Amino acid sequence: MSAVTRHRLLLLLPLAVFLILGGYFALGLTRDPSKLPSMLIDKPAPSFALPGLSEGEKGLSNADLLGKVQLVNVFASWCAPCRVEHPLLMRLAKEQGVTIHAINYKDKPDAAQAFLAQMGNPYTSIGADKDGRVAIDFGVYGVPETYVIDKQGRVRYRHVGPLMPFDVEETILPMIRELSK
């Protein structure tokens, strides 16, 4: 190949770059941007061991996530949407018998205790994730977030944002029923 032809081919480079980028963007347009799939779907929950909210209280570790289908809810007392979904979690735990564990995300223990005293405590166990380290391992995108964990301790579903009655009826409860079989 002579130097001149190579030079000419170089002129096509911007076009090629444009086509490749355009192809990626076109692919991206066909996806649903509101969906935030977790990297952890169908993988075991990350290993962690968190202390409880106060001294001597039982915390949460990934060993607790084995054996039955359960939810892990990431919440904080400073998070307004967490209050919105809280009555739903209370009903799930108290009236529908769902086991819910909590990761208390970047929160002050007293504030979290006061939150639970007022809003009720639907959680079987609570791990205090003061520096948000475990939340990073879970890929938490913003509180609140809810994960469905299957019997083998694998993450099966992730819900970003507050749960709504619709989400619970249409997605979470059917999934728990299905996985519990």
Added chain:
Amino acid sequence: MIGFWLVAAALTALALLPLLRSLLRPAPPLEGAAAFARGVYAAQVAEIDRDLKRGLLSEDQARAARAEVGRRLLSVADEATVPPAAAAPKPAQRTALVLTLLLPVLALGVYLPLGQPNLPAVPFATRPKEALAPPQVLDAVAKLEATLQQNPDDVGGWSLLAQTYGAMARPADAVNAWRQVLRLTPEDASVKGALAEALAVAADGVVGEEAVRLFTETVAADAMDARARYYLGLARLQAGDIRGALDRWTALVADSPADAPWLPTVRERIHDAATQVGLDPFAITPSPKPASAPPPPAMGQARGQPGAAPALSPEQMQAMAAMSQEDQQATINSMVDGLQAKLKDNPGDADGWMRLARAREVQGNMDAARDALRGAVKADPKRLQAWLELSRLTAPDDAQTQGSAEFLDAMAKVLELAPDNPQALYYLGQQAANEGKADRARELWGRLLKQLPADAPQRPELQRRMDSLK
């Protein structure tokens, strides 16, 4: 973790590679430069020959040029024999070595302090601590707080403070103050209700467990506490139990006097919740509207009336909720049709006609709704609400059009029954103007103008039209 460090090391190496390559490449040999110069001079000699052939240069000039080129060539050949300067490659090697060590160390120096997840957040600005209130109010609150510190058992003081905090939009403080009131009067159900409401406000309207417990105690003490019953319904809704919320709210409506100030809110809530689960809100709301209800209404009275609205018992509601959308629709349709059949036998039941009209309107059958309203005004020509509804459903599409004869007739009846009705004044004035009765139009519009607030947007236009009347 080890994976991350491997990737980081690979990336650092990749960044170093082009630097090292250019630094460590051996300097081009000088012999090469001399050879290059020889090539240039050979080309020049060839060019001189070409120019000579073309006649651009004379023989003499060509000889002189060749001699010049030859001289230069000789000097280059001299240079080539000089041994190459010893300095060239060494400093580049040293730079390369320093860079290879320094770059990763610098990168680590930046990464280690910044690249850790438990760094504190860096917010742009912290929020102001509390909403601003007029200084007099703040003074009064501070005084009250001081007094209460001296005398912490002053129920009236705490209660006033709690209400003030509530009005100042400081719900967390209001909660604390109500707790003090409750500490002093532990049996007062209304205080429990107030504390629970403050808790709900502090939680952005979410009725939490403690609030639910307090509201339940309130209702246990006073079954007619509408606030507590309303919030208990709301708590069910927030817990995702929409049917439970509807049960509680419809029961509250059935127990409430028709002129109760909370009824519109509860009705609105029932409407929203019922729509969410696909129920017809009018079918499940038990008590009739205030306008069509006798002044002191009592529980369940509507159900006993002839041709009453198709009200549902809780059992029926549950049955309906279990049906599919189409079945629900079919059930509602058959109830409405049943009501219409009853009214045929008993055409004097104005309440029944009104309900039928509402149901038809909800179904989207406007013609049937108008028919039902005609039935209602025939049954009770003195019923303002019926004329208002009829005029609403027969109104022209925009305010400039005169409207049908039926519409104007209804408006005239409305004006008879309510001489200040602005809509009637407007449209009848317009009718008079169109018919050339300027005095009548001026009188009607004048009455309307008197009612409009000074800054009403319609004012200038109306004034202009009045002025243009002849």
